[in-house]
Amino acid sequence: MSNQKRTIASTCQSGHRAAQRARRLAAGGLAVAFLTVSTGALAQTLSQTSLPEPVEDGGLTWKGITLYGIIDAAVQYETHGAPFNDYWFAGGTDIVQKNSNNSVSGVVSNGMSQSRVGLQGNEPLHFLDFTGVFKLETFFNPASGNISNALKSVTQNNGRPLDEQSANIDSSIAGQIFEQSFVGISSKTYGTVTFGRQNSTLADLFAKYDPQQLAYAFSLIGLSGTPAGGGDTQDRRLDDSIKYGAKLFDFVHVGLQYKFQNSSAQSYATAGSGEAFTAAEASIGAEYAGASVDVFYTKVRDAVSIGALSATQVTGLPALGYALDNSLSGTISDNASYGAMGSYAFGPATFFAAYQHITYMNPSIKLAAGFDDIGGYTLAYVSNTAYADADKILQVYWAGARYALNEHLTAAIAYYGEKQNAYATGADAGCSSVVSSKCSGHLNVASISLDYHFTKRFDSYAGAMWSNVSHGLANGYIETTMIDPTLGLRYSF
Numbered sequence: 001m002s003n004q005k006r007t008i009a010s011t012c013q014s015g016h017r018a019a020q021r022a023r024r025l026a027a028g029g030l031a032v033a034f035l036t037v038s039t040g041a042l043a044q045t046l047s048q049t050s051l052p053e054p055v056e057d058g059g060l061t062w063k064g065i066t067l068y069g070i071i072d073a074a075v076q077y078e079t080h081g082a083p084f085n086d087y088w089f090a091g092g093t094d095i096v097q098k099n100s101n102n103s104v105s106g107v108v109s110n111g112m113s114q115s116r117v118g119l120q121g122n123e124p125l126h127f128l129d130f131t132g133v134f135k136l137e138t139f140f141n142p143a144s145g146n147i148s149n150a151l152k153s154v155t156q157n158n159g160r161p162l163d164e165q166s167a168n169i170d171s172s173i174a175g176q177i178f179e180q181s182f183v184g185i186s187s188k189t190y191g192t193v194t195f196g197r198q199n200s201t202l203a204d205l206f207a208k209y210d211p212q213q214l215a216y217a218f219s220l221i222g223l224s225g226t227p228a229g230g231g232d233t234q235d236r237r238l239d240d241s242i243k244y245g246a247k248l249f250d251f252v253h254v255g256l257q258y259k260f261q262n263s264s265a266q267s268y269a270t271a272g273s274g275e276a277f278t279a280a281e282a283s284i285g286a287e288y289a290g291a292s293v294d295v296f297y298t299k300v301r302d303a304v305s306i307g308a309l310s311a312t313q314v315t316g317l318p319a320l321g322y323a324l325d326n327s328l329s330g331t332i333s334d335n336a337s338y339g340a341m342g343s344y345a346f347g348p349a350t351f352f353a354a355y356q357h358i359t360y361m362n363p364s365i366k367l368a369a370g371f372d373d374i375g376g377y378t379l380a381y382v383s384n385t386a387y388a389d390a391d392k393i394l395q396v397y398w399a400g401a402r403y404a405l406n407e408h409l410t411a412a413i414a415y416y417g418e419k420q421n422a423y424a425t426g427a428d429a430g431c432s433s434v435v436s437s438k439c440s441g442h443l444n445v446a447s448i449s450l451d452y453h454f455t456k457r458f459d460s461y462a463g464a465m466w467s468n469v470s471h472g473l474a475n476g477y478i479e480t481t482m483i484d485p486t487l488g489l490r491y492s493f
Contacts, residue, residue: 060493065121067493073142074111074217074461074488078104080479085167086144087175088153089114090216092167094223095445095467096482099157099165109141111217111488112451112461114148116140116179122186130187133194137180139173149175151377154306155325159314162478170306172225172237172275174375179237191246191254197239201255201281202337203228204245205294209341211352211400211414217486218447218465220398220416227396230298231335231358232305234275234374241279253294255283268302269365273372277302277365290345300335301364304373307331313381320369322380330371330379331386332363339396348404352414353397360392392438393421410451412463418443420473432471439472462487 060067076092081104084091091108093100109115118137125132139148150171157165173179182196206221206228207214214222225233243257259279263272278301285294306328309317317324339356366384373379386392400414422430424438431439449463464485474480 064123065119067117067119069117070113070115070490070492071142072110072113072115072488072490074108074486076105076108076111076217076484076486078482078484080482081167081484083166084108084143085153085156086141086146087149087156088167088169089139089141089148089150089171089173090167090223091141091143092484093169093482094217094465094484095220095443096469096477096480097167097169098477099162099168100477100479100482101163107143108217108486109143109148111486112213112215112449112490113492114139114216115142118180125185128187129189130185132183133186133192134183135180135198136178138177139179147175147177148173148179149375151175151306151328151373151375154308154328155377158309158324158327159311160308161311162476165308168308169224170233172229172234172374174234174373174377176375182243184243191244191248194243196241197237198241198243200228200230200236200238200279200298201243201245201257201283202230202296202298203236204255205283205296205341208292209294209343209352209354210398211350211402211412212447212449213412215449215461217484217488218412218449218463219414220418220443220445220465220467221396226394227337227356227358229303230279230281230300230337231333231360231394232275232300232303234304234306235279235300235335238276238279239274239374251286251288253283253285253287255281255296257281265365268367269371270368272367275304275374276300279303291342292344293340293342295338295340297338298336302367303333303335303363304367304371304379305331305333306373306377306379309380317380320380322370322378326376327378327380328373329381329383330367330373331383332367333387334361334363335359336361349401350403351399351401353399356396358394358396360387360394362387387423389425390423392423395419408453411449412451413448414446416443416445416447418473422472434471434475434477437472437475439475441469441471441473441475443473444468444470457492459490460488461490 080100082099116139120135123132151174153168157168182194182198184194186192212219216223221227225236229235238259241259245255247253261278281298283296337358341354343352367382369382371379398416402412404410420441422440424436428436445467447465451461453459466483468481
């Protein structure tokens with residue numbers, strides 16, 4: 001009987017659904033035509049394509065466990081880029097890098113969101129409003145089908161000169177089976193405590209206050225995890241950590257996180273592993289009448305920043321006993337950062353602004369060559385003295401806005417900047433040129449994007465990001481500017 005009722009209801013509503021689909025197709029055709037600048041061809045394609053019937057939006061949850069995911073792929077052109085890499089999670093570099101050289105175009109991954117598949121659970125504990133929670137999440141690159149692995153993209157370029165390298169950048173995404181894997185207890189009243197590998201408290205704030213929502217193709221702080229890691233990108237996600245987050249009294253939000261060392265200080269240099277010895281993060285903020293503000297402080301001991309090996313270092317690997325496809329060079333430092341972020345929602349518009357101050361110092365523990373980095377990679381060469389003469393100061397700041405043009409289309413615009421102090425000594429003290437990477441310098445980034453949702457789960461996006469480096473931050477660069485026009489599709493479930 002229930003099946004007959006559903007059949008009758010479906011029959012009665014078929015005309016209404018057909019009309020709805022027609023309206024969606026018409027609106028969708030206009031939006032895609034606008035985004036791709038090919039109105040006639042796309043409109044004809046959409047009108048002639050037989051689309052499947054939409055499924056009921058019931059979710060993919062069974063006994064409190066939800067399967068979810070994102071698949072995001074795009075076509076991109078870079079005015080000065082490096083060949084796209086199948087393991088680097090964005091495919092292209094998106095912002096100007098040292099190896100940025102000739103123009104390049106093709107299919108890339110994850111322009112708007114990191115593609116992923118995951119499981120998360122929420123089980124009532126029948127005590128007040130507490131529930132047991134967990135999350136397991138895997139990142140991948142749709143353009144190649146590979147598990148995202150930024151550190152592999154770096155090892156693939158070991159020994160290559162800059163003008164012969166493919167895209168490769170350090171990251172916390174190093175081919176781990178699960179980029180997040182944690183379990184804990186949650187309460188809407190008292191907050192959530194989780195244990196495991198998880199996004200940092202600072203990364204959560206960046207996601208909240210970035211006008212481009214951490215899109216790799218359009219956001220400096222989305223592509224580069226350096227600010228969200230409190231100085232080094234590998235600390236954007238923290239292994240072996242305990243994390244607390246809560247919204248109290250309906251307007252105060254608090255975040256705390258601590259990464260355990262799992263080792264004594266005496267044995268960490270030779271027998272430790274991971275992205276840092278310890279890390280501590282704290283944030284507090286409030287929201288009222290459309291406004292939201294958070295302040296934060298982070299301290300990381302023995303943070304790791306990696307790079308590809310030079311040709312000379314590759315030559316020396318056999319004597320050290322390390323494998324070429326697993327070896328990296330590492331720079332070790334203690335990092336401290338503080339700052340503030342804010343947003344204000346006014347009608348269909350939301351405005352954002354933020355500031356961060358990062359200090360790089362000598363490491364607490366001098367790591368030995370052969371140290372085990374994240375993802376099972378080895379630091380064959382280690383520098384513990386990059387900041388022996390003077391601390392490095394990096395200031396990060398951004399501002400922007402998002403505007404909902406209608407229920408389907410959202411526009412975003414943003415500016416991001418980085419300013420490095422001059423921390424060179426001797427003859428280069430106080431320098432502001434490209435003579436040394438320790439001279440003062442700037443990175444400027446501006447972007448714009450449009451995102452059109454055909455449905456709740458399927459959207460198309462387009463935009464571009466311009467980036468430029470100067471003075472000390474441009475030391476060793478082949479090119480100093482880039483623009484990355486990008487057009488993509490995203491399916492979420």
